[in-house]
Amino acid sequence: MSDPVRSVALHALRAVSEQDAYVNLVLPAMLDEHHIEGRDAAFATELVHGTLRRQGTYDAIIDHVASKGVRSIDPPVLDALRLGAHQLLNMRVPAHAAVSETVDVVRREIGHKPVAFTNALLRKIGQKDLDGWLAIVTEGLEGDEARAIRASHPLWIVQALREALGGHAAQIDKLLAADNLPPRVTLVARPGLSTPEQLPGTPGKLSPYARILDEGGDPGAIAEVRDGRAGVQDEGSQLVAIALAEAAVDGQDARWLDLCAGPGGKAALLGALAAGRGATLVANEMQEHRAELVRHGVRRLGNVEVTVFDGREGPWEPGSFDRVLVDAPCTGLGALRRRPESRWRRKPSDLDGLVPLQEALLTRALELVRPGGVVAYATCSPHVRETTRVVEAVTGGRDDVVVESTHQWWPHIDGTDAMFCAVLRRH
Numbered sequence: 001m002s003d004p005v006r007s008v009a010l011h012a013l014r015a016v017s018e019q020d021a022y023v024n025l026v027l028p029a030m031l032d033e034h035h036i037e038g039r040d041a042a043f044a045t046e047l048v049h050g051t052l053r054r055q056g057t058y059d060a061i062i063d064h065v066a067s068k069g070v071r072s073i074d075p076p077v078l079d080a081l082r083l084g085a086h087q088l089l090n091m092r093v094p095a096h097a098a099v100s101e102t103v104d105v106v107r108r109e110i111g112h113k114p115v116a117f118t119n120a121l122l123r124k125i126g127q128k129d130l131d132g133w134l135a136i137v138t139e140g141l142e143g144d145e146a147r148a149i150r151a152s153h154p155l156w157i158v159q160a161l162r163e164a165l166g167g168h169a170a171q172i173d174k175l176l177a178a179d180n181l182p183p184r185v186t187l188v189a190r191p192g193l194s195t196p197e198q199l200p201g202t203p204g205k206l207s208p209y210a211r212i213l214d215e216g217g218d219p220g221a222i223a224e225v226r227d228g229r230a231g232v233q234d235e236g237s238q239l240v241a242i243a244l245a246e247a248a249v250d251g252q253d254a255r256w257l258d259l260c261a262g263p264g265g266k267a268a269l270l271g272a273l274a275a276g277r278g279a280t281l282v283a284n285e286m287q288e289h290r291a292e293l294v295r296h297g298v299r300r301l302g303n304v305e306v307t308v309f310d311g312r313e314g315p316w317e318p319g320s321f322d323r324v325l326v327d328a329p330c331t332g333l334g335a336l337r338r339r340p341e342s343r344w345r346r347k348p349s350d351l352d353g354l355v356p357l358q359e360a361l362l363t364r365a366l367e368l369v370r371p372g373g374v375v376a377y378a379t380c381s382p383h384v385r386e387t388t389r390v391v392e393a394v395t396g397g398r399d400d401v402v403v404e405s406t407h408q409w410w411p412h413i414d415g416t417d418a419m420f421c422a423v424l425r426r427h
């Protein structure tokens, strides 16, 4: 394969759009297979992740330059055009190389037929810079419609994020911009197993256990991460585990439960915090393959039992836990910056299935915690239907539950994923 980097990039985009692959899984495997490393691997990652993030903007531009519109274009050719547009408009690739290399990939990987078409469209796109194109494709559009194209988010997500910002809705552009920046890798030093000072990088801003790796830092090269004394974990996730661990409980503090634990990042931190107090943790996960990831994450801890049940039905005694975490399955709209394709895959109707499950899991958690104990309800989504409205629906009309605190973290303010956490106390 000549220029294997761009060929791999196109294959990864095809796998995402054709087979619903997750780019975070499929691209590293392809890079490994083709022995693409170092700067070439970083270039391929930027090509693919950047193209996926900015797909909404590029499709609007391609729609403008293609005489029959973007929908008339064969999916493999469209992926190649997006790849070319990203190089032309958002990367420091010289325009002639962006066009000719992308056209070569089309010739090699798709065939001769679309070569002239691709060449003509990319040349047109190369005639203006990104700002020039944005002015054209948002002409006549206002507010969120223009914003959706400019910041490359589906309109319904822009509207949901603006609603979630509430009184801070004016920050929407900053939030959308933060979603388009790849996050720095953050480590967690699991207390009792390692200290942040033993890890490379700089201290976190919010969690006392966090360390932020320098750009290009490889967590796989760190001994503490390899052997489970530390892990890779966004600071927002660390803060959720800390919020549950630090909430005051009346009386004993011996039995903790993580109802939805897979893949186990929060369970590992909670387990370490529980061990420091002589408490035990049940880390439950419904899917066996994800429970296996939890077992791996907590392998250094002797106080964690991993179970595999539907959290709504597991065989625990009512009132048998002092602290319970419900890190509920959700749309993940708070983690768009680390999952480049997910914004295009999620649908508003996903909420219709998730919200009843979230309510049922929180209801069960409130049954399993003892009076005087606490429940933390968390989502890696700021969508109000999954956050405050779930808490209101479950606690409204109950006089045995008090909402002690709610907190929404944001990428553009806190540098974390947009995690939500409510701490509830049973009476």
Ligand SMILES: C[S@@+](CC[C@H](N)C(=O)[O-])C[C@H]1O[C@@H](n2cnc3c(N)ncnc32)[C@H](O)[C@@H]1O
Pocket: 237, 259, 260, 261, 262, 263, 264, 265, 266, 267, 284, 285, 286, 287, 290, 309, 310, 311, 312, 327, 328, 329, 330, 380
């Ligand atoms: C947001 S993730 C949890 C992330 C995890 N706490 C961590 O920090 O690594 C939600 C998890 O809930 C699991 N899940 C979905 N439905 C469930 C149910 N009914 N009971 C228990 N777990 C469930 C999913 O498989 C998924 O692993």
